Amino acid sequence: MKKTYFTLVHRWGRAWCLASLLFMLCIPLSVSVYFNAWPPLQGLMKGLLAVIPLYWATAVIEVVSYAPLMGSGACYLSFVTGNISNLKLPCAIAALKSAGVRPNSEEGEVVSTIAVATSAITTTVLIAAGVLLLAPLLPYIANEGSPVAPAFRQVLPALFGALLGGYLKKQWRISFVPILAGVAVLLLAPAVQAGILIPLTVIASLAGAQLFYKMKWVK
Amino acid sequence: MDFRQAPFLYILGSCVALFVIAQALFFLRRAWKQGLALGLPREKLRSVVTSSILFTIAPSLAIAATVLALANALGVALPWMRLSIIGNLTYETTAAQAAMEGLGATDGLSGQVTEPAVFSAIAWVMTVGSVLPLILLPLLLKKLQSKLGGAVSGAKAAWADLMSAAAFLGLIAAFISRAIAGSGSPEKLGDGAGFVSLLTLAAAIGSMLLLELLICRKGWQWLTPFAMPASMFFAMGAAILATRLLPEGITQLEWRG
Known part of the structure; x- marks a missing residue:
């Protein structure tokens, strides 16, 4: 049964x-056909060469880093809908924790898929609602002068702080090593991208x- | 009419949203059935759905707000499509800037795109730059996960659980350390490590620890799915309060720029 479900996923x-993949490629194709606007190949290649080395290298790192952390269904869904590290992955982790199931079990697979699917739909x-219905209000929210703008600038510390709080109770001993490693890297290179920093802190944490x-400080 | 706001683009955007929802519903339905077949209580699955919705609201509003950050240059429809499928603001902004520079539009995203050819170039660069995971996943995911599965099903389950927690903590630590010591954009205030990021972090951690304590001591299990999103909203509220109540010299303090 287990094998069958994983195989199907x-x-x-x-x-x-x-x-x-096909659907995504249809987006720029439709734009070009509809407006009869085909970009000059040389200019297009310049633009692509500027982003592909970084994007594609990051994509390889992300697939290798996130695949073992998420269930299969959650992983397939997350990579289509995007916003993995700042939304889908923490959402899956939070769901696994609150449901009290192990990440690598079949129950974990089911729970993380439900969490990521729900998150993707939401x-x-x-x-869509924000763009189509609340467009007049959103600039007010996003505007630098808006009273709620500071909250949106701090979404990541709020989100990952809450996640860390959930882990501290049981795993506080192993929490400090990756944080100290991350801070050390940032002291040397404060603008380092998340795509590079994440593998480093994950390796430091595992080590x-x-x-x-081995020293029997944790069980 | 402004071609960036053509109804055709909104129709295309709606198709993208429907495609994503259809895929999520497909997996959700099958995972739900499998969960019930495994004996997971229906209430537990419902609570996963509820907590995931609550967890997602604030970051989604932030993503929706970023659509408008690109709207001046690109209109609303294209950023909406790209941020609904694979995209995120950093990727899309960089791709749009690179495409515009590639076609000689030197003012980049600070100006408005007036040429359909530039607009379609941006759409192509954004798309081609981000499709690689859709090629890699079918090739690699099963192999990567079967290796992990083999390690976990062995005798060292406690060790495997510890390593799994350590991997998650490593990921969390990357963002925690950025809130402590990372730099933001040089032109923007409030996105680098500083007083407010540290206060938000402390508020989120403190709130979560307090709620966990209440759940444990008072036996308020009903609070469990809400603890994480509630802590997140509390911390965001703390950031707003601090910015409004404290002097600018403190709230705008960013030690890494």
Whole structure:
């Protein structure tokens, strides 16, 4: 049963990835056809060469980093809908914690898929509603002078602080190593991108936890 | 009529939103059925849905707000499409800027796109730059996860759980350390590590610890799914209060720029 469900998830995920790839390519194609506006190849290549080395390298790192952290269904869904590190992954982690299931179990697979799917639907509906219905209000919210703007600038510390708080109770001993490693990297290179910083802190965290486990400081 | 606001683009945007929702519903329905087949209580699955919705609201509003950050240059429809599928603001902004510079539009996103050819170039660069995961996942995901599954099903379940928690903590730590010591954009105030980011972080951690304590001591299990989103909203509220009540010299203090 277990094998069958996981096999099916991968089959569905592959089919949806292919469909998403074709669908995504249809967006610029439709724009070009509808407006009869084909960009000059040389200019287009300049633009692509400026972003592809970074984007594609980051994509490889993200796939390798996030795949073991999320369930299969959650992973396929997250990479189509985007906003993984700042929304889908923390949402999946929060759901796994509150449901009290292990991330790598079949229950974890189910719970993380439900969490990410719900999050994807909520985000898509809210963005659509925001764009289509609340457009006059959103500039007020996003505006630098808006009273709520400071809250939106601090979404990431608020979100990841809450997640860390959830871990501190049980895992406080192993929490400090990756944070100190991250701070050390940022002291040397304060503008380092999240795509580079995440693998470094994950490696530091795994190494620290392994060391503490061997020294019997954690069980 | 401004071509960036053409009804055709809104129709295309609606198709993108429907596609994403259809895919999410497809997986949600099957995971739900499987959860029930595994014996997970319906209430637990409902609570996952509720807490995920609550958890997602604030970041989604932030994403919706970023659509408008790009709207001056690109109109609303294209940023909406791109931020609904794969995209995020950093990627899309960089891609749009690179495409515009590639076609000689030197003022970049500070100006408005007036040429449909530039507009379609931006759409192409944004898309081609972000599709690689859709090629990699079908090739790699099963292999990556089967290796992890093998490690976990062994005798060292406690060790595997510890390593899994450590991996999550590593990811969380990247963002925590950025709130402590990361720099933001040089032109923007309030996005780098400073007083407000540290206060928000402390408020979120403190609130979560307090709620966990209440759940544990008072036996308020009903609070569990709300603890994480409530702590997040509390911390965001603390950021607003601090910015309004404290002197600018403190709230605008960013030690890394």
